[in-house]
Amino acid sequence: MDAIERNDLDDLRSELGDLLLQVVFHAQLANEKSQFNFEDVAKSISDKLIVRHPHVFADAVFANDDERQQAWEQAKAEEREKNNMLTNKAAY
Incomplete structure (x- = not known):
């Protein structure tokens, strides 16, 4: 910084x-x-960028920054839920 x-x-x-x-x-x-491996790390961030920024990497159109931010927060919440499910599944 x-x-x-x-x-x-x-x-x-x-x-x-x-x-x-x-x-x-x-x-x-x-x-x-x-x-x-390193390729897995690169794919991970690539996949994350694509999911979190559909207005850049897909056809999503947002009316304003608030709508875009809400979609970003929703994508992150879905990622957390998926990660929680995987963590809980691994614990069994």
């Missing part, structure tokens, strides 16, 4: 590199345990 607020693009590039290292590192650790 500091680099963004200071508009220091060199520092931001470096910080983003540090963040990317963490993503790649943890994905590799998970891959070595046959849990998931």
Whole structure:
């Protein structure tokens, strides 16, 4: 945030590199345990963006920002419910 607020693009590039290292590192650790891999991480965020932004990636049209925000909140609530169901199912 500091680099963004200071508009220091060199520092931001470096910080983003540090963040990317963490993503790649943890994905590799998970891959070595046959849990998931980097491609799964990329697909996860891609799928999330598509679901949460149908006005960008599909044909959804919202009358105003409030309607768009409500749809976004609904998508997130449905994701939470799905995740809760999967968590509860895994507990059995």
